[in-house]
Amino acid sequence: MANTTTSLAPARATKEPEAGALVARGRKRRYTLLTRQDKILIALMVGVPLALDLILIWGPTLASVVLSFTNWQGIGAVTGKNFVGFKNYQFLFTGYTLFWPAFTHNLIWLAWLTFVATPLGMFFAVLLDRDMRGTRIYQSVFFLPVVLSLVVVGFIWELQYAPTDGFINNAFGLVKSGRLIDWLGNPHINLFAILVAASWRHVGYIMILYLAGLKSVDPSLREAARVDGATEVQTFFRVVLPVMAPINVIIVVVTAIEALRAFDIAFIINQGKNGLELLSILITNNSISEASLVGFGSAIAVILLLISLVPIVAFLSRVMRTLA
Amino acid sequence: MGDSREAKRVRNRLALPYAGAELPMNLDLSRRDILKIAGYGSLAAFIAACGGGGTSNNTGITATGGSMSLGSYNTDPNSKKGTDAIVSAFTAANGGTKVKVNTVDHGTFQNQISSYLQGTPEDAFTWFSGHRMRFFADKGLATPIDDVWDAVKSNYTEGFAASIKGNDGKAYAVPTDYYPWAVFYRKDVWSQHGYQVPTTWDALKALAAQMKKDGLIPIAFADKDGWPAQGTFDIINLRLNGYDFHTELLTGKQKWTDARVTAVYKKWSEITQYYSPAFAGLTWEQGADQLLRKQAGMYLLGLFVSDEFKASGSQADLDQLDFFPFPDLGTQYDAEKALDAPIDVFMLTSKSPTLKNDLGQAKAFLEFMAKGSTQVLYWQNAPGSIPTANDADTSTYPALTKKAVQIVSSAKRITQYFDRDSRPDFSGPNGMQGFLLKFLANPKQDTTSLQGQMQSYWDSLPPE
Numbered sequence: 001m002a003n004t005t006t007s008l009a010p011a012r013a014t015k016e017p018e019a020g021a022l023v024a025r026g027r028k029r030r031y032t033l034l035t036r037q038d039k040i041l042i043a044l045m046v047g048v049p050l051a052l053d054l055i056l057i058w059g060p061t062l063a064s065v066v067l068s069f070t071n072w073q074g075i076g077a078v079t080g081k082n083f084v085g086f087k088n089y090q091f092l093f094t095g096y097t098l099f100w101p102a103f104t105h106n107l108i109w110l111a112w113l114t115f116v117a118t119p120l121g122m123f124f125a126v127l128l129d130r131d132m133r134g135t136r137i138y139q140s141v142f143f144l145p146v147v148l149s150l151v152v153v154g155f156i157w158e159l160q161y162a163p164t165d166g167f168i169n170n171a172f173g174l175v176k177s178g179r180l181i182d183w184l185g186n187p188h189i190n191l192f193a194i195l196v197a198a199s200w201r202h203v204g205y206i207m208i209l210y211l212a213g214l215k216s217v218d219p220s221l222r223e224a225a226r227v228d229g230a231t232e233v234q235t236f237f238r239v240v241l242p243v244m245a246p247i248n249v250i251i252v253v254v255t256a257i258e259a260l261r262a263f264d265i266a267f268i269i270n271q272g273k274n275g276l277e278l279l280s281i282l283i284t285n286n287s288i289s290e291a292s293l294v295g296f297g298s299a300i301a302v303i304l305l306l307i308s309l310v311p312i313v314a315f316l317s318r319v320m321r322t323l324a
Numbered sequence: 325m326g327d328s329r330e331a332k333r334v335r336n337r338l339a340l341p342y343a344g345a346e347l348p349m350n351l352d353l354s355r356r357d358i359l360k361i362a363g364y365g366s367l368a369a370f371i372a373a374c375g376g377g378g379t380s381n382n383t384g385i386t387a388t389g390g391s392m393s394l395g396s397y398n399t400d401p402n403s404k405k406g407t408d409a410i411v412s413a414f415t416a417a418n419g420g421t422k423v424k425v426n427t428v429d430h431g432t433f434q435n436q437i438s439s440y441l442q443g444t445p446e447d448a449f450t451w452f453s454g455h456r457m458r459f460f461a462d463k464g465l466a467t468p469i470d471d472v473w474d475a476v477k478s479n480y481t482e483g484f485a486a487s488i489k490g491n492d493g494k495a496y497a498v499p500t501d502y503y504p505w506a507v508f509y510r511k512d513v514w515s516q517h518g519y520q521v522p523t524t525w526d527a528l529k530a531l532a533a534q535m536k537k538d539g540l541i542p543i544a545f546a547d548k549d550g551w552p553a554q555g556t557f558d559i560i561n562l563r564l565n566g567y568d569f570h571t572e573l574l575t576g577k578q579k580w581t582d583a584r585v586t587a588v589y590k591k592w593s594e595i596t597q598y599y600s601p602a603f604a605g606l607t608w609e610q611g612a613d614q615l616l617r618k619q620a621g622m623y624l625l626g627l628f629v630s631d632e633f634k635a636s637g638s639q640a641d642l643d644q645l646d647f648f649p650f651p652d653l654g655t656q657y658d659a660e661k662a663l664d665a666p667i668d669v670f671m672l673t674s675k676s677p678t679l680k681n682d683l684g685q686a687k688a689f690l691e692f693m694a695k696g697s698t699q700v701l702y703w704q705n706a707p708g709s710i711p712t713a714n715d716a717d718t719s720t721y722p723a724l725t726k727k728a729v730q731i732v733s734s735a736k737r738i739t740q741y742f743d744r745d746s747r748p749d750f751s752g753p754n755g756m757q758g759f760l761l762k763f764l765a766n767p768k769q770d771t772t773s774l775q776g777q778m779q780s781y782w783d784s785l786p787p788e
Contacts, residue, residue, distance in 0.1 A: 071786030071787075073438075073786060073788075074438050074439070074442075075438065075442065075463045075465070076463070084786075091784045095780045095781075095784055096781075096784070097777050097781075098754055098758070161605070162605065162606075162610065163601070163602035163605040163606055163610075164602070164606065164610055164613075164614070165610065165613070178601070180601045180602040181602070182601075182602035182603075182604055182605040183605060184548060184604070184605035185547075185548055185602055185603065185604025185605030185606070186602075186604065186605070187604075187761075187765060190605075269548075270548050270549065270550070270753075271549075271550070271753040272753065272754075273550055273753045273754060273757055273758040273761060274550075274604060274758060274761040274762075274765075277754070277758075282754060285752060285753050285754045286749070286754065288435065288436070288439070289435045289748070289749075289752055289753075290434050290435055290436075290437050290438060290456075290748040290749075290752065292438040292749070293749050293785070293786065295786065296784075296786075
């Protein structure tokens with residue numbers, strides 16, 4: 001995402017000085033359309049974002065790839081002794097019992113957001129788009145969680161889910177009857193418990209994005225559809241949805257990114273263990289914790305990067321195609 | 325130090341010779357040796373702790389006035405209050421030295437310790453003794469404080485002296501408090517039901533079964549945070565397989581696939597049916613709450629559980645709190661009376677940008693921390709932390725603290741707790757914390773494959 005914006009901006013910027021130069025000097029010198037000043041300006045405008053991009057994004061990325069072949073522990077310099085070849089990857093895929101669970105949890109997260117939370121957000125948006133009474137109140141209510149950081153969302157839901165003094169178990173009388181449901185500690189259900197928490201925020205986010213898109217749909221299209229005898233459902237799927245294509249792409253990308261960067265809530269609940277393992281948390285626990293297995297953590301990060309490349313490339317190729 | 329009356333009093337007492345009780349070995353101590361010494365030393369050490377001794381005198385390595393900074397993980401309201409009390413007392417005693425305290429959430433502080441110490445840390449910081457101290461000392465991220473230690477060591481017993489030595493034999497920390505792990509209970513609940521302290525494993529199980537009948541949660545257990553379960557592993561392993569095997573296992577010299585480890589899990593599985601329901605979702609505070617509210621009968625935890633009782637605001641509740649050492653398991657190792665008694669310390673960083681300027685003040689602060697009067701100040705706020713200095717005024721100790729001192733001094737072997745005796749990556753959330761939760765999710769399982777996972781995880785870790 002960041003790449004596209006940084007590389008697009010200079011591309012557009014170059015056109016303007018070019019045009020100016022054409023008018024001023026174009027006829028005198030065929031081959032250099034740009035003044036020296038223009039060239040410096042262009043070099044700066046392309047160079048600075050490029051340098052920032054290299055330093056802030058590609059530098060650390062490459063460093064992670066290099067570190068993933070070491071057993072560096074984050075203290076002192078990386079020396080030749082630290083390089084261990086593919087050992088980290090080998091252990092990751094064969095011996096590390098948390099990798100595949102974490103990978104699966106990320107996939108479940110993605111599936112949940114894609115098939116439950118995102119459609120629900122779109123559904124709310126469509127409902128609220130019809131000028132029903134109190135639509136602004138509903139909008140505010142659903143949007144409210146979005147302004148909270150996921151860490152805060154995690155805290156809030158931890159209070160709801162806590163087995164003995166949490167709201168849910170008490171509200172349903174489970175504490176009194178002694179049949180506690182361990183929402184946070186049971187590895188079979190705690191992932192879904194926090195997915196509900198994550199959706200609480202995600203639904204509002206998608207809703208507001210989609211609502212903005214819906215507002216921009218030309219009302220005459222719907223009117224035409226109605227005149228032609230289309231039902232509400234037909235109008236939405238055959239007319240509105242195709243018109244919303246750009247927003248749909250954004251929503252798909254947002255959903256994929258949210259699923260890949262899932263971290264905060266699970267980390268707040270129990271530092272991502274006991275059923276809440278996620279790739280991002282494995283990276284953190286291995287490389288940033290007191291343990292500082294930076295090399296091994298980097299190997300997991302490289303895998304996550306490779307996985308992330310799939311939606312990113314898909315998105316970019318689509319954007320490039322529409323631009324071309 | 326600032327107070328001259330103090331200095332005079334001290335000089336009169338300094339006649340007490342200490343040198344005779346030095347450690348037999350000075351250099352080339354392996355980690356295990358040090359742990360051993362810490363264990364051996366404890367008996368004499370803690371008994372001597374009751375006797376009092378000399379304190380430090382002014383050695384000229386310290387400075388008054390000026391300023392210094394402290395990175396603190398004491399975030400619980402009580403321990404934060406205790407830290408604040410210490411800091412203002414130090415400022416008053418040390419010619420107005422300004423202390424900038426940076427308090428960071430306990431868990432965060434631990435997780436980020438590596439980058440913290442390598443970045444721009446404060447001059448002094450709160451930390452743990454044992455393997456976790458030696459690790460950073462080895463990496464050159466802590467400043468040796470032999471001069472401070474020489475000035476204050478007469479105020480400490482050998483057990484503590486061994487606990488703050490790095491692998492290079494230098495002193496790196498000042499021990500400020502410790503606390504034992506034991507089985508806690510409420511006296512009023514027990515006398516109401518007529519329960520007796522169990523001294524054997526069978527008695528413990530019988531008692532738990534009786535408590536269940538009486539409608540109590542027999543053993544409060546809360547392991548959402550992963551580390552509390554390690555205390556139970558420690559004590560069962562110590563009783564079943566002994567101190568030597570335990571420390572060797574935690575430092576990789578024994579295998580996790582060993583049949584002796586299997587025995588620990590098997591033994592453990594006999595009491596898990598008595599644990600709190602939904603324990604994997606409970607924090608230790610919520611577990612303490614079950615004990616406090618008379619819902620649970622027993623709770624194996626550190627003395628810091630009393631902080632939770634104090635936080636409830638009811639002195640009557642705190643007065644009801646009592647404990648007993650974990651029962652014998654009928655092995656030769658029962659005689660060791662081993663237990664976890666972690667020691668908290670204050671250390672100096674090495675990368676602090678201000679340390680060069682503040683070194684005198686920072687050392688003065690560590691010296692100040694080595695005084696009994698300072699430590700008592702902290703203990704008054706956080707009763708779960710027992711002062712380590714010989715000259716701490718023990719006369720105000722309530723029965724609970726006195727008993728805690730006694731149980732530690734009668735132990736022939738002392739460990740620092742799983743996550744302080746082993747490497748942090750192994751004991752962390754994606755290591756043993758997770759493995760033990762997996763075990764507890766189904767305690768009756770065949771643990772062979774789980775033990776295999778533990779061993780292969782250990783084998784995957786890079787050399788330290």
